[in-house]
Amino acid sequence: MSLPSRPRPVMLVTGASAGIGAALARVHAEKGWDLILTARREAPLRALADELALTGAAATILTEDLADPAAPRRLFEAVAARGLAVDGLVNNAGYSRTAGFLNTDPDDHRAMIQVMLTAPVELARLFASAMVERGYGRILNVASLAGQMPATGGDTLYGPIKSFLIKASQGLHLELRGTGVHVTALCPGYTLTEFHDVNGTRSEVSSAYPGWMWQTAEHVARVGYAACEANRPKVTPGVMNNLLAGLAKYLPDRVALNMVGGHAKRLKRL
Secondary structure, three states: OOOOOOOOOEEEEEOOOOHHHHHHHHHHHHOOOEEEEEEOOHHHHHHHHHHHHOOOOOEEEEEOOOOOOOHHHHHHHHHHHOOOOOOEEEEOOOOOOOOOOOOOOHHHHHHHHHHHHHHHHHHHHHHHHHHHHHOOEEEEEEOOHHHHOOOOOOOOOHHHHHHHHHHHHHHHHHHOOOOOEEEEEEOOOOEEOOHHHHOOOHHHHHHHOOHHHOEEHHHHHHHHHHHHHOOOOEEOOOHHHHHHHHHHHHOOHHHHHHHHOOHHHHOOOO
16 A cells, blocks of 8 residues: 655654654654654653654654543644644553552552553544545554563553553454554563663663563564554564463463563562
8 A cells, every 4th residue: 555645644653752652753754754743741752853854754743641531632633733634643652550559559550541541542543534534544552562461460450451452453453454544563572761761660670681582662663663564463573572472372371370470579569
């Protein structure tokens, strides 16, 4: 499927201020897309926009906190007010809480669900209709290897949320098959980003997991871009990550849960 007839298609990237989101913005700019960048922090978005401008890509900045239930609609209206048509959507915004279910403020869990589960669904619903009408679109939902693994303690809701996102992506992929709109769930494992700095586990995960388990955000972004272009419903970067996901699928629940049961203890959060 060829790109739209307009000079450059437009990709909206949530959580674009750093990590995989910023890497996906760079890859799309390299491939001929203009960007709409959104996140809570304006300064890193402006720095990224200046960087992308050197490649010839135009970048519109819309600061927004997806923890606010009204944020997806505001984003949709802000895009329309600027006369932009969104040809692609990257749902990347996300984080985790590793202090344990009972030690985490319920408002933090509510925000996690809003940012990582509800907002991606709402944004896809808001923007996909026009993509279908134009016969072209790309939706890339950044899930996680954790969504394919048994649940872990400590970051109790993270895996289940990502598992939902994978299944929702697969369902939407099937529903939009043949429309020109591609839908893919990207499921990275451990990736070198700010993610573990934000949740306070950088030193723990760095010592608990060997270097060969880690991938760069650029590598993950390129795998995700290629998979979405090929209209694959799901992609997991890395041979070892695919092996782990396959192993978890076929192991009995008791064995699989025991296998990952030490995860939170290794992170010294329980």
